[in-house]
Amino acid sequence: MTLNVLQHQFVPKHSKVSDSDKEKLFATHTIESKHLPKILITDPAISSLGIKAGDVIKIERTSRTAGTTEYYRLVVEG
Amino acid sequence: MNQQVHKKVESISFGIFSPKQITEASTAKVVTPELYDKEGYPVDGGLMDLRLGVIDPGLRCKTCGQKLKECPGHFGFIDLARPVVHIKFVRQILDLLKSSCKSCGRIIIPDESMKRYVAILDKIGEEEGFEARRRKIKEIVRKYKLKEKCPHCGTKQDKIKLEKPYNFYENDIRLSPIEVRARLEKLSDEDLRIFGFKQKDFRPEWLIITVMQIPPVTMRPSITLESGERSEDDLTHKLGDIVRINQRLFENINAGAPEVIIEDLWDLLQYHITTFFDNAVAQLPPARHRGGQVLKTLSSRISSKEGRIRHNLAGKRTDFSARTVISPDPLIELNEVGVPTKMAMHLTVPERVSEWNKEYLKNYVKNGPKKYPGANYIITPDGKRKAITVETQEEILESLENGFIIERHLIDGDVALFNRQPSLHRMSMMCHKVKVLPGKTFRLNPAVCNPYNADFDGDEMNLHIPQTEEARAEAKILMLVETQIISPRYGLSVVGCIQDAITGNYLLTKELVLSRNEAVDLLYACGQTDLSDLSNKDKIDGLEVFSILLPNDFNFIGKDKSGNDVKIVDGKLKCGYMDKANLGQESGLMLRNIYEKYGPSYTADLLGKISKLGVTVLARRGFSIGLSDIDLPKEAKEEIINVIDKAEQDALRLIDTYYAGNLEALPGRTIMETLEVRILEVLNRSRNKSGDIAMKKVQNSAAVTMARCGSRGNPLQIAQMTAIVGQQALRGQRISRGFSGRTLTYFKREDLSPKARGFIRNNYKSGMKPHEFFFGAMTGRDALMDTALRTPKSGYLYRRLSNAMQDLKVDYDGSVRDASGRIVQFSYGEDGLDVSKTKNGELDVQKIVHEVVGGKN
Numbered sequence: 029m030t031l032n033v034l035q036h037q038f039v040p041k042h043s044k045v046s047d048s049d050k051e052k053l054f055a056t057h058t059i060e061s062k063h064l065p066k067i068l069i070t071d072p073a074i075s076s077l078g079i080k081a082g083d084v085i086k087i088e089r090t091s092r093t094a095g096t097t098e099y100y101r102l103v104v105e106g
Numbered sequence: 107m108n109q110q111v112h113k114k115v116e117s118i119s120f121g122i123f124s125p126k127q128i129t130e131a132s133t134a135k136v137v138t139p140e141l142y143d144k145e146g147y148p149v150d151g152g153l154m155d156l157r158l159g160v161i162d163p164g165l166r167c168k169t170c171g172q173k174l175k176e177c178p179g180h181f182g183f184i185d186l187a188r189p190v191v192h193i194k195f196v197r198q199i200l201d202l203l204k205s206s207c208k209s210c211g212r213i214i215i216p217d218e219s220m221k222r223y224v225a226i227l228d229k230i231g232e233e234e235g236f237e238a239r240r241r242k243i244k245e246i247v248r249k250y251k252l253k254e255k256c257p258h259c260g261t262k263q264d265k266i267k268l269e270k271p272y273n274f275y276e277n278d279i280r281l282s283p284i285e286v287r288a289r290l291e292k293l294s295d296e297d298l299r300i301f302g303f304k305q306k307d308f309r310p311e312w313l314i315i316t317v318m319q320i321p322p323v324t325m326r327p328s329i330t331l332e333s334g335e336r337s338e339d340d341l342t343h344k345l346g347d348i349v350r351i352n353q354r355l356f357e358n359i360n361a362g363a364p365e366v367i368i369e370d371l372w373d374l375l376q377y378h379i380t381t382f383f384d385n386a387v388a389q390l391p392p393a394r395h396r397g398g399q400v401l402k403t404l405s406s407r408i409s410s411k412e413g414r415i416r417h418n419l420a421g422k423r424t425d426f427s428a429r430t431v432i433s434p435d436p437l438i439e440l441n442e443v444g445v446p447t448k449m450a451m452h453l454t455v456p457e458r459v460s461e462w463n464k465e466y467l468k469n470y471v472k473n474g475p476k477k478y479p480g481a482n483y484i485i486t487p488d489g490k491r492k493a494i495t496v497e498t499q500e501e502i503l504e505s506l507e508n509g510f511i512i513e514r515h516l517i518d519g520d521v522a523l524f525n526r527q528p529s530l531h532r533m534s535m536m537c538h539k540v541k542v543l544p545g546k547t548f549r550l551n552p553a554v555c556n557p558y559n560a561d562f563d564g565d566e567m568n569l570h571i572p573q574t575e576e577a578r579a580e581a582k583i584l585m586l587v588e589t590q591i592i593s594p595r596y597g598l599s600v601v602g603c604i605q606d607a608i609t610g611n612y613l614l615t616k617e618l619v620l621s622r623n624e625a626v627d628l629l630y631a632c633g634q635t636d637l638s639d640l641s642n643k644d645k646i647d648g649l650e651v652f653s654i655l656l657p658n659d660f661n662f663i664g665k666d667k668s669g670n671d672v673k674i675v676d677g678k679l680k681c682g683y684m685d686k687a688n689l690g691q692e693s694g695l696m697l698r699n700i701y702e703k704y705g706p707s708y709t710a711d712l713l714g715k716i717s718k719l720g721v722t723v724l725a726r727r728g729f730s731i732g733l734s735d736i737d738l739p740k741e742a743k744e745e746i747i748n749v750i751d752k753a754e755q756d757a758l759r760l761i762d763t764y765y766a767g768n769l770e771a772l773p774g775r776t777i778m779e780t781l782e783v784r785i786l787e788v789l790n791r792s793r794n795k796s797g798d799i800a801m802k803k804v805q806n807s808a809a810v811t812m813a814r815c816g817s818r819g820n821p822l823q824i825a826q827m828t829a830i831v832g833q834q835a836l837r838g839q840r841i842s843r844g845f846s847g848r849t850l851t852y853f854k855r856e857d858l859s860p861k862a863r864g865f866i867r868n869n870y871k872s873g874m875k876p877h878e879f880f881f882g883a884m885t886g887r888d889a890l891m892d893t894a895l896r897t898p899k900s901g902y903l904y905r906r907l908s909n910a911m912q913d914l915k916v917d918y919d920g921s922v923r924d925a926s927g928r929i930v931q932f933s934y935g936e937d938g939l940d941v942s943k944t945k946n947g948e949l950d951v952q953k954i955v956h957e958v959v960g961g962k963n
Contacts, residue, residue, distance in 0.1 A: 057919050063928045093947070094937030 033072045042073045045084040045100065053084065053100060067101035074103070081105045121305035125317040133157040133169045134182040136320050139350040141338065153345050154323055158182050161327040179322025184348070186316055186379075187355035188372045189283045191272045193380040193387060195313040200268045201240060202301070202310055203289060205247040207256035208263060208276075211292025213300060214247055216257040224300060231302055239302045271389045272380060283376075287314040315379065320345060340401040344382045344393065351375045426453055426571040432526075433562055435549035436721045440601065440710045441587040443524050443538035444549025445516060445569065447478055450542045453571050454482050454513035455520055461508060470514040471503055478515055478542075485511040516540050516571065521578050523570040523585065524550070526558040530904065533557035533593070533600060537585035553607070553717055554587060556691045557600045588710035591701055594942040598698055599709075602691035603717045605817050606729075610720030611684040612815035613727060614648035625651050628726070632718035653678045655715050657704060662696055664688060667816050672696075686816025689716065698945055735807035736828045736871055742803035746796040746829050750867050753792030757785045757860045764858075781858070782840065786833065789865055793832040797825030804828055827870045834864035834881040836888055841881055852877050 033039050045053065054060065067074065067085055074085055080103070087099040123131075134157040141154045148154040156168040159179030167177035191199065205213055215223060223246055231239035255262055267275045274281040281289075290310040298310065326339035338346075355371045381393040384405040392400045408414050428449045435444055445453075459467055473480030474494050484502055485491050487509040494502055516522075518541050525535040536557065543549055548567055555561060572578045583589070593600040603611065620628065625646040626637055632655075639654055640646065658677040665687060666672050672682030674696075688694040701709040738746075763769045764781045772780045801821050804810055809827075812818040826832065834841055841864035847855035853862040861867070864881040868874045874882065913925040920938050922931040934940075941947055 057921055057929065057932075059927070059929065063923075065929060089936070091936040093935065093939070094933075097933060097936040099932060 034076070039073055040087050040089040042077065043086050043088075044077050044079055045086050049086075050084045061102050064100055064102040066104045069103050069105055079103050119305065121308060122312050123319070124307075124309065124312050128181075128183050128317045128319050131181055132183040132319070133180040134320075136182050136184045136345075136349055137353070139346045139353065141342070141346070142336075153320065153342055153349065154328070155182065158320070159322040159324040161323050177324070179324030181322055182320035184318050184320060184352060186318060186375065187352055187359055188368075188375065189287055189314045189316045190372075190376040190379050191283050191286070192313055192315050193272055193383050196268065196272055198240075199286065199290070199310070199313050200266070200274070201244060202293065203266050203274065203286065205243060205301075206289070206293055206297070207259060207261055208289065209261040210256060210259040211289070211294065211297075212256065212258045213297045214256055214263065220300075227300065227302070236302055243301060271387045272376065282372075283314050287311045287316075290314065318348070318379065340395075340403060341382075343395075344378065344401060344403055347378045347393075348375065348382060351378055424570065426573060428453060428569045429566055431547045432550055432560060432565050432567050433545075433547040434552045434555075435543075436552055436607070436717065438541055438549055438551055439539075440551050440553055440714045441538055442541045442551070443522060443569065444543040444545075444547075445522070445540050446546050446548075447542055447544060448546070449569075450516035450540070451475070451478055451480070452482075453516045453569075455516060455571060456485070456511045456513050456573060459506060459508055459510040459512060464506070464508070467512050467514070468503065468506065470512060471499065471506065474499055479517050481512050481514040483513040485513070516542060518542055521572060521581050523572065523581055524548075524558075524567060525570070526560050526565065526567045528901070528905075530559075530908070531557075531595070533590045534559075535585065536587050536590050537581040538587060551714070551717075552604055553601045553691075553713065555604070556602070557590065557593075586706075588706035591706060591709055591713075592698065592942050593692075594940075596692070596946055597941045597944040598692055598694070598946050599701065600691055601713065602693070602697060603689040603713070603720055604691065606724050607717035607720035608684075608686050608689055608815055608817035609729065609812055610722070610724035610727075611652065611689055611716065612817070613729075613811070614719070614723045615652050615679065615682075615684045616648065618648040618651075618723070618727070620646050620648070620651060622646055624726075628719070628722060629654055631722050633715050649679045649681075652684060652716075652719070655712060655719065657700075657708075657712075660700065660703065662699055664695055668814065683815070685814070689720075690816060695945055729808055731808040731812075733871070735805075735809040736824065737805060737807075738800060738803055738828050742799055746799055749792050749796045749799070750830060753788050754860050754865075754867070756788045760784050760788065761858045785858075785860065785863075786840065789833050789860055793825075793830055796829040797822065800825045800829035825869075829869050831866035831869055831874065831878070831882065833860075834866060834885040836864075836885060840864050841884060844884075850877055850880055 034042075057063075061082065061084070064084065069079065069081055077085070079085070083103045085101045085103060087101065089097050089099060091097045134155045135151065136153055136155065137151040138149060140149045140152050142152075143149050148156050150156075156165065157180060159169075159177050160167045160172075160174050163174050166173055167180075169180045170177050207214060213220075227239050227242055230242050264277045266281075269275055274286055290313065293310055298308065303310070321341065323342075326341035326345075328336050328338045328342065331337055351371060351374050355368065355375055358368055358371060377390065378393070380387060380390060381401070382403055385392045385401055385403040386406065393403075394400055406413070411417065428445075430446070430449070438444055457463070457467060467481075470479060470481040471484070471494060474496065475482045481494055483491055483493055484506075487507075492498060492502060518539075520540040522538055522540050523535055524538045527534075529535055534557070536554070538550075541549075548569065550558075550560075550567075558567070560567065572581050587601070591599050591601055622640075622642075622644055625640065629637060629640075629651065634655060637654065639658070641650065653674075656674060656677040656679070660674060660677045662672070662674040664672045664682075666682050667685045667687040670682055672684075672688060673680040686693060688696040697709065697713065700712060704712075760769070760781060764777065769777055769781060769784075771777045772783065775783065801810075801824060804824065809819065810824060813821050813824050836842075841849050843849070845851055848857060849862060849864065857863075861877070864884070866874060866878040866881060868878060914922055914930055916934045917923050920933050921929050922934050923929055939947075939949065
């Protein structure tokens with residue numbers, strides 16, 4: 029029995045961004061992947077998502093001021 | 107000034123001069139240590155050679171023909187009789203020697219694994235820099251070095267050691283710089299690339315000096331003393347030593363002197379050249395003057411706080427600035443700064459003469475530099491600067507034409523930037539309008555103390571006078587005090603009434619009723635000229651007087667400090683008192699709403715009037731505190747004593763139950779902890795209760811008024827003076843340590859009673875018992891230590907934070923990015939709100955809808 033971090037109240041929802049959404053994200057911000065914040069591929073919160081380096085992760089957080097916010101991270105190799 | 111750009115710098119690379127480059131770039135070869143001949147004229151081929159630049163007024167440079175200050179100076183060189191090691195490259199030389207073969211000069215890495223290592227090195231070099239690359243090479247080579255044989259030619263390798271500071275040994279035999287140089291010459295260009303020496307055509311043998319550059323005289327000027335004697339710069343002294351020893355070495359070699367003498371001179375030359383570059387090498391005695399003072403040579407010119415970088419480059423001084431002590435003046439405007447006349451006569455503003463202001467500017471010139479308001483300099487259209495003196499005044503006045511610039515004294519209304527260190531946020535430097543005043547201090551409105559975090563216990567502040575129209579406009583539009591009223595940190599006003607201004611308005615709106623004459627006089631005194639709204643009644647109450655200042659279409663509903671409603675309807679204060687909650691800085695929405703509705707300058711003006719009204723009211727009414735302010739009626743005193751007695755007995759009873767073993771532990775605590783918690787609870791309750799009694803029963807005195815309206819002091823402090831000081835605590839616990847088993851020797855050991863553990867049952871007025879005084883001193887000392895230790899820590903923490911985040915900005919798409927465009931937040935602060943446009947961080951959606959759509963309240 030190990031702890032499932034995904035069920036912890038402080039771990040927000042992580043999900044993989046589809047290729048088309050990824051393109052949309054890059055277009056709205058006129059950025060390349062190198063401008064995104066990063067997340068390690070070994071991060072426990074995304075270990076079960078079946079991702080590879082170069083994917084973009086969407087994180088939906090609850091926010092005290094804004095209700096919910098979206099954050100994006102680029103998966104990188106350690 | 108407007109020069110054409112002919113060439114543009116695209117990139118800069120740093121490298122090392124080759125001997126050939128040094129000689130080619132030089133204008134003179136130095137051959138003699140003499141500086142001047144008998145007539146005092148610089149010797150040709152000496153260190154002060156005229157070809158190296160000029161430092162005497164009137165002389166012309168032999169190289170470029172320019173005069174003093176125009177000629178930048180030119181380098182010279184000397185040929186060294188024997189090569190010496192450059193002290194700053196010893197480490198690199200050692201690395202190269204250690205990792206290359208003594209006979210074939212290749213790197214001691216086999217060809218087959220070379221490719222693999224190059225890739226690793228390139229990666230490290232890119233990620234961590236040059237030094238890391240060097241370290242990695244050493245690591246790799248050490249592995250192969252163990253085999254002791256060169257993988258290329260099979261020669262046995264010997265161990266090379268550095269005898270600090272600059273002698274190389276191979277198997278305990280010294281390698282002379284000549285031999286070292288010969289080794290370095292063998293290294294191939296390809297191998298050097300692996301080491302990361304990327305400069306094109308770089309050769310490692312250049313790290314050994316054979317030809318030395320002589321810096322131009324302009325960077326080592328001599329000073330002429332009052333006696334007419336010349337005193338040379340430290341660098342010239344050092345260079346003199348080098349040239350002298352070098353000449354002697356030449357002579358001795360040519361005369362075929364014994365090897366020992368030559369070796370000695372060579373060593374000496376090495377020493378002098380080393381100290382020329384760095385006079386603080388660990389193993390060398392520093393070169394000194396005759397008096398024993400250490401010479402300041404090249405390295406010490408650059409490093410340390412007094413060095414070129416921190417002193418001259420990072421620490422630039424600025425003209426048109428002033429610094430002095432600050433003092434308060436509640437009568438000047440919020441956006442004004444009082445400047446002493448004396449300063450105003452030194453700080454100047456350039457103004458260009460034109461057809462329309464000629465006569466006006468002439469008056470300044472007529473007054474000259476000694477009479478205020480005058481002018482100190484004029485600048486002619488061809489850029490010549492002339493001082494206005496009694497002698498030149500007439501002539502300047504005659505010649506004054508359009509296009510001249512007059513540097514006139516500072517006058518009222520000029521813009522200035524006012525700043526107090528530490529400049530932690532943007533409100534630390536704001537634009538004020540100058541008001542020239544007598545005296546010697548800067549005067550500022552006490553309401554702007556808060557953004558600067560200033561007080562008047564000796565604080566000093568700086569003033570800068572913008573010199574161009576653009577700078578003035580920018581300062582006015584972006585930095586004027588009123589544009590900074592709303593803090594970008596929490597969206598409330600950072601300036602507000604303080605102290606007297608709050609008390610005055612509180613009293614005015616609470617209890618004052620004025621005669622019509624008094625009211626008119628009062629309002630006029632604080633700058634309100636339109637009194638048409640004042641009613642015709644004979645007696646006018648404070649609420650109405652205050653309301654006159656408010657705009658007629660202003661509506662506001664809020665709470666005052668004690669929780670009562672404050673209602674403003676159509677610019678009339680209907681009910682509620684004006685206290686800290688609405689007038690104070692960093693609190694209340696009244697100022698915030700006025701700012702939103704009527705804009706910056708109106709708010710600043712209104713705030714100035716309100717604050718002046720408060721101060722004037724207080725001055726006319728009279729306001730003073732005394733000992734009797736904290737008198738309590740007899741019954742109240744007795745009541746308080748009863749409450750405290752009861753609490754103490756309760757606490758003692760708790761202690762008895764504890765000793766009897768009947769105390770039940772609270773969840774998660776030991777019995778001892780439970781006891782402490784229960785005792786603290788009992789005592790605190792009694793403190794609060796007696797405080798409440800005191801606050802209720804204390805007469806309505808000045809001290810209490812101030813505590814009520816929030817201008818100074820708080821109810822707790824009143825209670826401490828009138829009723830009880832209360833429990834003293836160290837780290838959240840009752841005082842428990844000091845002597846073995848007890849807090850003070852006055853008590854028995856293991857005494858857990860309230861009074862033995864820091865409970866002060868007296869108040870400041872009645873006076874404390876000796877043991878109570880000691881407990882007070884303990885917590886007082888602790889608090890003092892805490893602030894003294896915490897302030898620099900938190901200050902540094904804040905500095906690191908602000909430095910780390912200084913170039914983050916909100917981009918056009920609402921995302922927060924750093925300087926290289928990397929996203930930090932996708933929406934600023936998660937919600938994308940500009941805090942300075944909100945009210946205390948919240949958006950009043952209802953009000954916005956109401957304003958846009960309209961409708962009933």
